[in-house]
Amino acid sequence: MANPQITETPAAGAASSSYEFGTGARKQWQTILRRFTRHRLAMVSLIVLVLLTLGAVVGAAFWKYDVTYTGGSSFAPPSAEHPLGTSQIGKDMLALIFQGTQYSLLIALVVAFMATIIGVVLGAVAGFLRGAVDTFVMRLVDLFLIVPQLALVAIAARAFPSSWFTVAIVLGLFSWMQVARINRGQTLSLSEREFIEAAKALGASNSRIIFKHILPNLTGIITVNATLAVATAVLSEAALSFIGLGVKPPDTSLGLIIIENYSQFQDRPWLFYAPFVVIVLISLTINFIGDGLRDAFDPRQTKVRA
């Protein structure tokens, strides 16, 4: 170590010094975590979302029927045997929903991941380099926003073999624009600050400034927007599958389950409401979690002692 005099001896130092009086400064992430765990709605949402996800994965593994089972009678009403009834060809609806939830979440995660990576990199680079690069990236954003996303994805997805993964990739390619805009704005204002100037004066390279100084300061915004992107992606995927241009059998998703059953809405409303409630729960809880994260990351928030 460069400064031996300030490193503590591991055995006696660290543990006792911070607990003795309880005045040790919290690290930033501890503050954030604390603020988040005190956000009641966000915590409840997180629990519901985790239960839903676990339910879909564990439930699918342990439920007595799986999606290949077609032995039920056609459109059986809910019963102890089939809690959510059966589909037209006698599949167990609960098993279908377990699987659809898994696919929907998986697709949404891929989409949000791609949108975040592309959006953050383009936004940070444009905001930091400015000039021609900035103009180029922002015109690119304008270009991507000029036609409804749904139409672009529907056409582009046609070029690839149909599977849930290509739908996710194509959706991701057309979902980064908002993230890029937000991150560009934030980078623009960050790069005016003194610490960036100092880094420049010390001769740091552009990539070092972006990755070491700018991106860590964007963490809050990135986390919040990535979370909200998952919620948006669940809905866009459902919409795309609903008009028949998204996920196709044998893959499935909640949107696809709804389109297969919504004609039964009047006679057998449960076939519609079950996947519908799951979609709404997923996107509602993710939105609340994003809200909680936004509050937790906001340094102006002073409700909780830091």
Place this chain on the structure above:
Amino acid sequence: MVRYIIRRLLVSIPILGIGSFLAYLMVASAGDPLAELRGRPGSTEADVQNLAIELGLDKPILARYWDWLTSFLSGDWGTSVALGQARADVFDRVTTAFGTTFKLVLGAEVLAVTLGIAVGVLAAVKQYSIFDYLATSTAFVMFSMPVFCVAIVVKTYGIQFNNVLTGMGMDRWLTTAGPPVGGFKGDVFDQVWRYTGTFLLPTIALGAISFAAYSRFQRAAMLETLSSDYVRTAHAKGLRPMRVIFRHAFRNALIPVTTLAALNIGAVFSGAIITETVFGWNGMGKLLVSAVQQFDPPMLMGWLMITAILVVVFNLVADILYGILDPRIRLG
């Protein structure tokens, strides 16, 4: 102002140009318009070749784009190439469908903006009241709902409402299958009656989602102006609270939502595609789905271009509205 509008329109021409080129590349690589003919029993290689030449597919892509662009600009948007159908004129099909959908989009936007502003303002003025909590939670649930679910629910209850009407011995009012092909018939009252009956349900279904977003925005904007210094000054001068809220705070709080509504037109258009599908309308939604499924490049290009022009125009409208509402912004 006029100079500004002209300059903005000139700036959007290269964007539309580049956009059309990228769209052409995307559409061209998304499929093969000859695939169906190839797969058809009894079709020979010569047939395929003839169709390829007829559609200009033997030329390189840049030449094809140029041909398309020049005829597009001269008003000839080409003909549909979907097999097994009459070679419909793209311009006619797209503009007809666009007219239907645009009416729906406009109606939904007007509904969503008016309701959103009203609810947002009320929620802000009565912050933390029961109404505020109710509005907030409704908005959150609406946000998280897929458009088609709202449409399905609205449609089903519309049908039940019709059943109630017929049960009382009246004619059905709400229709769930879109505007009639030849336009509405009958006297003025009859036409208005049928028009509202046709548009009411889809407009509600489509407007509901944007309404949630607008009411949240309006609430936030209104809270901000209500806590600003000039509003406090106005209160301190002894103006009546109603006057302060509407003359001072409300007018400034209108800016974000108006701009948002104009910029949001693309998203509402996406929503309209879905809503139409649920209601079985013969609009842009059906056109897109059939053009993608049967792979009809000229139709897709026409579809993309007309929506792109719409979005460009509404971006301009957003800027102009912004300039009108906020005198600090000088357009020029």
